[in-house]
Amino acid sequence: MLRYIAWRSAVALFLVWVVVTAVFLLLHLIPGDPAELLLSQGSIAADPAAVAALRERMGLNEPVWAQYLDHLRGVLTGDLGSSFRDGAPVIEQIAQRLPRTLELIVAAAVIATGIGVPLGTYAAMNANSVADGVISFFASAALSTPVFVVGTVVILIFAQQLQIMPAGGFIPFSEDPLGHLQLLLLPACTVALSLLAVITRMSRASVLEVLQRDYVRTARAKGLSRSRILRRHVVRNALIPVITILGLEMGTLIGGTVLVEFVFNWPGLSGYLVSAVDARDYPEVVGIVMTVSILFVFLNLLVDILNAALDPRISLVRR
Amino acid sequence: MTNDLNRRGFLVATGALAGGLAFIGPRGLRAQEGGTLRFALSAYPPSFDAWASGGTAAGTVKLLMHRGLLSYGADGLLRGELAESWEVDDAGAWVFKLRDATWHDGTPVTAEDIAWNVTEAQKPDSAAFLQGQLAMITSVETPDDKTVRMITTEPLGVLPGWFAHYNMPMIKKDEPRDTMIGAGPFRMGEQDRGVSISLTANPDYYKEGLPKLAGIEAIVYADENLRVAALEAGDVDLIEYVPWQSMAGIDGNSDLRLDAVDGPFMYLTFNASRAPFDNPLVRRAVAHAIKREDIVAAAFFDRGAALAHLPIAEKSEFFNPEFKDAWSYDPEKAQALLAEAGYPDGFACTMLSTAQYGMHQSTAEVCQAYLSMVGINVQLDLPEWSSRVQKGNEGSYDLAVMGTTANNNDPDGLSNILDGTLPNSFVRSHALQTPEISEAFARGRAAFDTEERKEIYRELERVAIDTVPIVGLAWRSQGYAMKNSVSGFTNMPGQLTFYSGITLEETMLG
Numbered sequence: 155m156l157r158y159i160a161w162r163s164a165v166a167l168f169l170v171w172v173v174v175t176a177v178f179l180l181l182h183l184i185p186g187d188p189a190e191l192l193l194s195q196g197s198i199a200a201d202p203a204a205v206a207a208l209r210e211r212m213g214l215n216e217p218v219w220a221q222y223l224d225h226l227r228g229v230l231t232g233d234l235g236s237s238f239r240d241g242a243p244v245i246e247q248i249a250q251r252l253p254r255t256l257e258l259i260v261a262a263a264v265i266a267t268g269i270g271v272p273l274g275t276y277a278a279m280n281a282n283s284v285a286d287g288v289i290s291f292f293a294s295a296a297l298s299t300p301v302f303v304v305g306t307v308v309i310l311i312f313a314q315q316l317q318i319m320p321a322g323g324f325i326p327f328s329e330d331p332l333g334h335l336q337l338l339l340l341p342a343c344t345v346a347l348s349l350l351a352v353i354t355r356m357s358r359a360s361v362l363e364v365l366q367r368d369y370v371r372t373a374r375a376k377g378l379s380r381s382r383i384l385r386r387h388v389v390r391n392a393l394i395p396v397i398t399i400l401g402l403e404m405g406t407l408i409g410g411t412v413l414v415e416f417v418f419n420w421p422g423l424s425g426y427l428v429s430a431v432d433a434r435d436y437p438e439v440v441g442i443v444m445t446v447s448i449l450f451v452f453l454n455l456l457v458d459i460l461n462a463a464l465d466p467r468i469s470l471v472r473r
Numbered sequence: 474m475t476n477d478l479n480r481r482g483f484l485v486a487t488g489a490l491a492g493g494l495a496f497i498g499p500r501g502l503r504a505q506e507g508g509t510l511r512f513a514l515s516a517y518p519p520s521f522d523a524w525a526s527g528g529t530a531a532g533t534v535k536l537l538m539h540r541g542l543l544s545y546g547a548d549g550l551l552r553g554e555l556a557e558s559w560e561v562d563d564a565g566a567w568v569f570k571l572r573d574a575t576w577h578d579g580t581p582v583t584a585e586d587i588a589w590n591v592t593e594a595q596k597p598d599s600a601a602f603l604q605g606q607l608a609m610i611t612s613v614e615t616p617d618d619k620t621v622r623m624i625t626t627e628p629l630g631v632l633p634g635w636f637a638h639y640n641m642p643m644i645k646k647d648e649p650r651d652t653m654i655g656a657g658p659f660r661m662g663e664q665d666r667g668v669s670i671s672l673t674a675n676p677d678y679y680k681e682g683l684p685k686l687a688g689i690e691a692i693v694y695a696d697e698n699l700r701v702a703a704l705e706a707g708d709v710d711l712i713e714y715v716p717w718q719s720m721a722g723i724d725g726n727s728d729l730r731l732d733a734v735d736g737p738f739m740y741l742t743f744n745a746s747r748a749p750f751d752n753p754l755v756r757r758a759v760a761h762a763i764k765r766e767d768i769v770a771a772a773f774f775d776r777g778a779a780l781a782h783l784p785i786a787e788k789s790e791f792f793n794p795e796f797k798d799a800w801s802y803d804p805e806k807a808q809a810l811l812a813e814a815g816y817p818d819g820f821a822c823t824m825l826s827t828a829q830y831g832m833h834q835s836t837a838e839v840c841q842a843y844l845s846m847v848g849i850n851v852q853l854d855l856p857e858w859s860s861r862v863q864k865g866n867e868g869s870y871d872l873a874v875m876g877t878t879a880n881n882n883d884p885d886g887l888s889n890i891l892d893g894t895l896p897n898s899f900v901r902s903h904a905l906q907t908p909e910i911s912e913a914f915a916r917g918r919a920a921f922d923t924e925e926r927k928e929i930y931r932e933l934e935r936v937a938i939d940t941v942p943i944v945g946l947a948w949r950s951q952g953y954a955m956k957n958s959v960s961g962f963t964n965m966p967g968q969l970t971f972y973s974g975i976t977l978e979e980t981m982l983g
Contacts (some may be wrong), residue, residue, distance in 0.1 A: 186859030192519065193526070193600055194862050194899070202896045204505035207649075240520040240651070244668060300608060310700065313706040321702040324668055419694050421668045429667070433519065434859055467626075 819848020865899025
């Protein structure tokens with residue numbers, strides 16, 4: 155098991171390096187000069203002399219490979235550089251933004267799992283019934299509705315029409331816990347909706363499959379109660395693929411909550427990435443992408459370990 | 474398992490319901506009474522550099538923290554700020570007399586502070602927004618603590634306007650350029666980068682009784698629709714950059730008020746380094762080929778006006794009525810001009826705009842449609858904004874759509890987009906030399922008499938109508954929206970709309 159984890163970690167690190175290198179090179183290939191953009195805010199004609207001076211100060215006149223090596227050196231010493239825009243240390247900004255995105259994703263995952271697993275299990279236990287059909291229909295609808303549509307409709311109903319929820323924004327938990335949770339609720343539910351659909355469908359399929367297993371039939375034959383069979387034998391085994399999917403989906407969401415963060419003005423990592431790309435703020439973009447890729451591979455690793463914990467045969471097979 | 478509701482279930486359900494109602498209740502996030510205005514900004518300032526251009530939101534925050542020598546009043550006229558009077562002395566130098574004012578740290582504002590600002594911002598590598606203009610000041614003298622004398626190579630009538638710009642506020646000597654120590658009505662409080670900025674009233678502000686608010690909470694709402702939703706939901710009191718599609722809805726909402734002015738404008742620039750747009754006849758043909766009302770309708774939901782001349786507003790004393798329809802829609806004239814230029818069958822070209830901003834893309838699409846009717850087949854190039862800026866600066870286009878405002882309502886504010894002697898930039902036509910226009914701007918700056926200046930700018934516009942350094946397309950409405958309980962905030966007239974933050978010192982709640 156330990157060897158397996160060590161090997162997976164090494165592969166993960168290599169992947170992170172590949173991603174960071176690719177992003178660094180791609181950023182320098184696409185048009186758009188950070189110095190020029192910074193001095194052209196508000197559609198202003200930037201003075202070429204000022205642009206040249208700023209480029210020099212930003213270190214952009216160095217060859218790309220020299221900038222790359224410099225950046226790698228920084229990464230190895232835990233320094234992700236400073237923003238081109240205002241000199242704010244990138245690592246501090248990521249440390250501030252990342253927990254907000256993780257909070258959003260975890261809240262969405264809790265909502266989605268809390269509702270999706272029971273719903274999927276219920277649908278499987280009542281397969282081909284009207285309830286099953288209704289659940290499947292809504293799951294498909296939720297899956298195919300874009301998050302920005304859901305977000306916009308939710309704001310329209312709860313903030314603009316009913317005026318019972320704020321339209322969006324952010325208040326630190328330490329400042330106002332209730333206000334913070336209020337502001338978290340709508341974006342978390344929006345992210346949760348598509349996740350809920352995936353988990354419901356996955357749970358249903360998985361439970362249906364487990365219900366056909368011999369050990370379930372044996373448990374029934376032994377006279378175990380329905381709820382005990384469900385808890386002990388069905389759901390626990392059916393959860394393995396659900397957790398795998400949940401982990402992958404959460405990994406994708408770390409860099410993929412852009413639209414929800416934008417629509418609800420939730421100042422997380424995704425929105426930060428978009429503004430950094432817009433401004434061609436190279437240190438910020440590379441720092442954020444690196445963080446996201448590390449988290450993504452880490453989540454994958456975690457999913458594997460969790461699966462192994464739920465079903466000890468998994469690590470044995472892979473070892 | 475039973476579905477009957479037992480006592481414990483009842484208590485849990487009741488508790489959850491009560492908690493839920495409290496949770497979704499509006500308290501806490503509604504706009505606060507008692508003096509703190511919640512202002513929804515469209516962006517977080519990219520930096521707090523006092524002298525650099527950082528866009529509208531940065532300008533507004535600077536207008537809260539800082540003050541310059543002069544400013545504009547809500548009526549659009551120049552007024553004193555740190556300077557209580559200003560005049561030209563017998564030697565042709567500008568003399569500013571300072572009032573008693575203090576920085577946020579309690580130290581007095583002195584002539585030496587002001588002189589330091591000018592000499593620092595005019596340095597060639599300062600990247601100050603007005604560096605080019607300030608470089609015309611050859612020396613700054615401080616005869617006493619309250620007098621600043623600025624000497625220029627030649628008399629400059631437009632110099633006071635530079636010191637009213639929100640990108641030329643005064644900061645305390647030897648402070649870093651992004652200092653939070655200003656002399657403005659509000660002091661910087663907590664900042665959450667990218668999210669919000671808190672400002673509190675400066676009790677030692679030099680204008681008695683101002684500011685009227687106890688504080689301002691500036692919150693960034695980058696999505697224009699969410700800004701409107703936040704205002705309608707009561708989360709904020711005031712929003713900037715009201716999207717045009719939402720203006721009618723706000724007008725129809727009895728709880729809200731829209732304050733919109735026609736200030737910024739859309740126009741076309743040309744790449745004159747190559748055919749066919751090196752030919753003024755072709756540029757004039759383009760000017761006559763486009764029906765501008767369709768741009769106003771498509772891009773701005775009819776919130777704006779056609780612009781068939783240079784962007785000088787009708788309300789301006791420098792407006793020339795004889796040129797009002799100089800570039801009016803006349804496809805036959807456009808075709809005749811193309812034939813005269815040697816393109817009777819038209820030609821193909823590329824038009825640069827951006828897909829990042831709907832108004833830029835819609836404007837380009839309308840222009841494309843009308844130009845095709847006179848034989849000019851336009852291929853649109855719609856990269857995101859960063860690439861569009863770079864391509865514009867490099868001249869990688871034939872025609873380009875652009876939108877901006879002038880520095881102020883004085884025609885000299887247009888030199889930035891019309892003066893071909895300035896370095897190539899995406900805001901003006903590429904490699905298009907207009908010596909007569911450049912010379913007229915220089916004469917206009919040196920003149921003090923209003924009638925004389927009117928004549929100079931009339932001649933300038935006449936030349937521009939013929940040589941077409943740009944093509945005016947549309948005025949666009951620039952709006953702020955607020956709750957009815959907000960008073961004292963004014964959207965400044967015309968090109969000064971982005972200076973409106975200065976009226977927040979007089980704004981009140983309730």
